[in-house]
Amino acid sequence: MSKAERLIEMMITINAKKDFTAGELADEFSVSKRTILRDLQELEQAGFPIYSEVGAAGGYHILKERILPPVAFSESEAKAIFFACQALQFYRDLPFEQETISVLKKFLNCLPLDVQNSITQIQNKIVFWIPDRHCDSPLLKSMFHIAINCHAATIRYSSTYSERTRTIIPVGLYAMNGLWYCPAYCTTAHQIRVFRVDRIKEIIEEKPCPKGNYPIPASIREYLEKTGPKNDCRIKIQLTDTGVKRCESESFLAGGLKTFSTGGGIIDMEINHASLEWVADYILPFGNNATVLEPAELTELMRQKIYELHQHYCK
Amino acid sequence: MSKAERLIEMMITINAKKDFTAGELADEFSVSKRTILRDLQELEQAGFPIYSEVGAAGGYHILKERILPPVAFSESEAKAIFFACQALQFYRDLPFEQETISVLKKFLNCLPLDVQNSITQIQNKIVFWIPDRHCDSPLLKSMFHIAINCHAATIRYSSTYSERTRTIIPVGLYAMNGLWYCPAYCTTAHQIRVFRVDRIKEIIEEKPCPKGNYPIPASIREYLEKTGPKNDCRIKIQLTDTGVKRCESESFLAGGLKTFSTGGGIIDMEINHASLEWVADYILPFGNNATVLEPAELTELMRQKIYELHQHYCK
DNA sequence: TAGAATAATGACAGAAGTTGTCACTATTCG
DNA sequence: CGAATAGTGACAACTTCTGTCATTATTCTA
Numbered sequence: 001m002s003k004a005e006r007l008i009e010m011m012i013t014i015n016a017k018k019d020f021t022a023g024e025l026a027d028e029f030s031v032s033k034r035t036i037l038r039d040l041q042e043l044e045q046a047g048f049p050i051y052s053e054v055g056a057a058g059g060y061h062i063l064k065e066r067i068l069p070p071v072a073f074s075e076s077e078a079k080a081i082f083f084a085c086q087a088l089q090f091y092r093d094l095p096f097e098q099e100t101i102s103v104l105k106k107f108l109n110c111l112p113l114d115v116q117n118s119i120t121q122i123q124n125k126i127v128f129w130i131p132d133r134h135c136d137s138p139l140l141k142s143m144f145h146i147a148i149n150c151h152a153a154t155i156r157y158s159s160t161y162s163e164r165t166r167t168i169i170p171v172g173l174y175a176m177n178g179l180w181y182c183p184a185y186c187t188t189a190h191q192i193r194v195f196r197v198d199r200i201k202e203i204i205e206e207k208p209c210p211k212g213n214y215p216i217p218a219s220i221r222e223y224l225e226k227t228g229p230k231n232d233c234r235i236k237i238q239l240t241d242t243g244v245k246r247c248e249s250e251s252f253l254a255g256g257l258k259t260f261s262t263g264g265g266i267i268d269m270e271i272n273h274a275s276l277e278w279v280a281d282y283i284l285p286f287g288n289n290a291t292v293l294e295p296a297e298l299t300e301l302m303r304q305k306i307y308e309l310h311q312h313y314c315k
Numbered sequence: 316m317s318k319a320e321r322l323i324e325m326m327i328t329i330n331a332k333k334d335f336t337a338g339e340l341a342d343e344f345s346v347s348k349r350t351i352l353r354d355l356q357e358l359e360q361a362g363f364p365i366y367s368e369v370g371a372a373g374g375y376h377i378l379k380e381r382i383l384p385p386v387a388f389s390e391s392e393a394k395a396i397f398f399a400c401q402a403l404q405f406y407r408d409l410p411f412e413q414e415t416i417s418v419l420k421k422f423l424n425c426l427p428l429d430v431q432n433s434i435t436q437i438q439n440k441i442v443f444w445i446p447d448r449h450c451d452s453p454l455l456k457s458m459f460h461i462a463i464n465c466h467a468a469t470i471r472y473s474s475t476y477s478e479r480t481r482t483i484i485p486v487g488l489y490a491m492n493g494l495w496y497c498p499a500y501c502t503t504a505h506q507i508r509v510f511r512v513d514r515i516k517e518i519i520e521e522k523p524c525p526k527g528n529y530p531i532p533a534s535i536r537e538y539l540e541k542t543g544p545k546n547d548c549r550i551k552i553q554l555t556d557t558g559v560k561r562c563e564s565e566s567f568l569a570g571g572l573k574t575f576s577t578g579g580g581i582i583d584m585e586i587n588h589a590s591l592e593w594v595a596d597y598i599l600p601f602g603n604n605a606t607v608l609e610p611a612e613l614t615e616l617m618r619q620k621i622y623e624l625h626q627h628y629c630k
Numbered sequence: 631t632a633g634a635a636t637a638a639t640g641a642c643a644g645a646a647g648t649t650g651t652c653a654c655t656a657t658t659c660g
Numbered sequence: 661c662g663a664a665t666a667g668t669g670a671c672a673a674c675t676t677c678t679g680t681c682a683t684t685a686t687t688c689t690a
Contacts, residue, residue, distance in 0.1 A: 034679065035678055052636090052638090058687070058688090071425060072383060072385040072386075125463055126487060172442070218439065288623055309603075353649085
C-alpha cells in the first residue's frame with residue numbers, strides 16, 4: 001500500500017473511529033508507530049481537524065467537523081448536485097443552516113470553465129419554483145430537533161378558526177408547495193393531526209415523549225404514502241371534458257378520476273368524511289362542468305354554499 | 316511538487332484541456348515526458364477515462380465523461396447534499412437522467428456509519444413532498460434541450476379547451492408543485508404564454524429560433540420574478556378573519572393582502588385582467604368571508620357563476 | 631509515588647519509490 | 661521518407677519513506 005493510499009484510508013478510518021491512538025493505527029495499517037505519527041502530522045498540516053492528548057488515557061480525537069475523504073464526481077453527477085441544491089434555493093426556511101448549502105458553491109469553482117458555463121446556462125433555463133409564501137416559519141429548526149429526537153412539545157397553535165395550546169408528538173416534517181407541515185399525534189385530540197409550522201406561534205415546552213402506545217408511523221414518508229385518515233365516505237362526481245382537465249391538476253381527486261373515451265369522466269373514490277367540505281369548495285367553481293351524483297350530503301353542502309353566495313352577492 | 320500533488324493537478328489540467336499530448340504536459344509540469352507517460356498510465360489504471368492515438372496528429376483525449384478532481388466535503392456539507400437530492404426524489408420526471416441522482420448514493424457508502432444512520436434518521440423525519448400527479452411528461456427532456464439550445468419548436472398542445480399546433484420559443488422550464496411548466500413566446504399568439512409540459516402531446520419539429528426581436532427574458536428566473544403579464548386591473552376584496560387565513564395560503568393573492576388590527580383584512584392589488592376569472596373561482600368558495608369591492612366586473616362575474624350554479628344544483 | 635500508557639521529536643540507515651536519460655519499436659500524417 | 665506521436669524497457673541517480681532507537685514530557689492509575 002502506497003503512502004497516498006494509506007493517507008486516504010487513514011482519513012476514512014479516523015472519521016469512523018473519532019477517537020484512536022497512534023499505536024492502534026500502526027497495527028491496523030501494519031506500519032510502525034513512527035510512520036503513523038508522521039502521517040498524522042501531515043494530515044494535520046493539510047487541515048485535517050484532529051487534536052491529541054498526551055498521557056495514559058490520551059489519544060487522538062476529531063476536532064469540530066469531520067472532513068470526509070475526497071470523492072471524485074463525474075461531470076454529470078456534479079451537475080446533478082447543483083440541480084438538487086437549486087431545488088432548495090427558493091425555500092424561505094429550511095430545517096438546517098442555509099449556509100451549508102451555499103458553501104457547496106465552492107464546488108462550482110473546482111469545475112472546468114466550460115462546465116461552469118454550462119451549469120450557469122442551465123440555471124438560466126430551469127428553476128424549481130416555489131411560490132413565495134410571505135410567511136416565515138421561525139420555529140422550523142426547533143420543530144426539526146423535536147421531531148428528530150422523538151420528543152413531545154407543548155405549542156401555541158393558531159388555526160384557521162382559533163388559537164389553542166396543545167401537546168403534540170411530531171411524526172416528522174414535510175414541505176409542500178413552499179409551506180412546512182408537521183403531522184403529529186395530538187394528545188389533546190388523541191389522533192394524528194397536521195399542523196402548519198408557520199402557524200405554530202410558540203413552543204411552550206419540549207419534553208421527552210410521554211410513555212404510552214401512540215399510533216404514530218415510523219417515518220414521515222410512511223405517513224404520507226400509506227396512512228392518513230380513514231376513508232369512510234364515497235363520492236361520485238360526473239365531469240365534462242373541461243371538468244376533467246381541471247381535475248387533473250389536483251392530485252388528490254385525480255387519484256379517483258376515470259375518463260371516458262366518449263368524453264368527460266367521473267370521480268369515484270372513497271374519501272374521509274372530513275374532506276367533504278374541501279371537495280365542495282374545490283368543485284364549486286367548476287360550475288356545470290361538475291355534477292355531484294353521490295352522496296346526497298355533498299349535494300346539500302353545495303346547495304347551502306350556493307344559497308349563502310346568493311344571499312351575499314345577489315341580495 | 317510531490318507526485319500526488321502533480322496527479323491531482325494533472326486531472327484538473329486534463330479535464331480542462333480535453334485534448335493534449337504527453338510532451339505538452341511534460342513542459343507544463345516541468346518533468347520529463349517519461350514521467351508523464353508513467354503518470355498517465357497510473358491515472359488510466361485508476362479508472363480515469365482517457366484514450367490515446369499514436370501518430371503525427373495523435374495525442375490523448377478524454378473518453379466519455381470527465382471525472383472531476385476529488386473534493387473533500389465536511390460532514391454537514393455531505394448531509395446537505397443528501398437533503399438537496401431528496402428534494403428531487405418525488406419528481407416523476409426530471410430534465411436529466413434520474414440515475415445520475417441515484418448514483419450519488421455511492422457517496423452515502425463513503426460516510427462513517429453513524430453519519431449514515433443520522434442521515435437515514437433525518438430522511439425518516441423530513442420529506443420534500445410533491446403530490447403525485449398521475450401524469451407523465453415524456454417530452455420533458457426534449458423540451459429541456461430545446462430550451463437550452465434556444466431553439467424553436469412546433470408542438471401539438473392540448474389545452475383545457477382545445478388541441479392546437481403552435482410554434483413556440485421557450486424561455487425555459489420551471490417545476491411547481493409537481494408539474495413542469497414552459498413559458499414560451501408563442502409565434503401564433505405573438506406573446507409569452509405558459510405551457511404545461513405534460514400537455515405537450517408531440518414535438519412536430521425543432522428548428523433554430525427564427526430571426527426577429529422577441530420580448531423573451533434572458534432567464535427563467537427573471538421571467539418568474541420580474542416579468543409576467545401586465546397588470547391592468549385593480550381588485551379590492553374585503554375579507555373576514557377566516558377569509559384572511561384562507562388567503563394566506565395562496566401566494567399570489569397573499570402578495571396584496573393587508574390585515575387590520577381590528578380583525579379581517581383586504582386584498583388590494585393590480586392584477587392582469589385575464590386573471591379575473593381565476594380570482595372569481597378562487598374566492599367563490601369563501602362564501603361570505605369575502606366581499607368584492609372592485610371592480611364591478613368581478614362582482615358581475617361572481618353573480619354569473621352563482622347563477623349558473625343555482626341553475627345547475629337548485630333547478 | 632512509581633509505573634504504564636500516551637504524544638512528540640530527532641537522528642540515521644536502509645528500503646522503497648520516483649525521475650531522467652537513453653535506446654528502441656510502432657503508428658500516423660503529409 | 662521524415663516528423664510527430666505513443667509506448668516500453670533498463671538503469672543509475674535522486675528523493676522520499678520507513679523502521680529503529682533514544683529521549684522528553686504528560687497523564688492516569690494502582
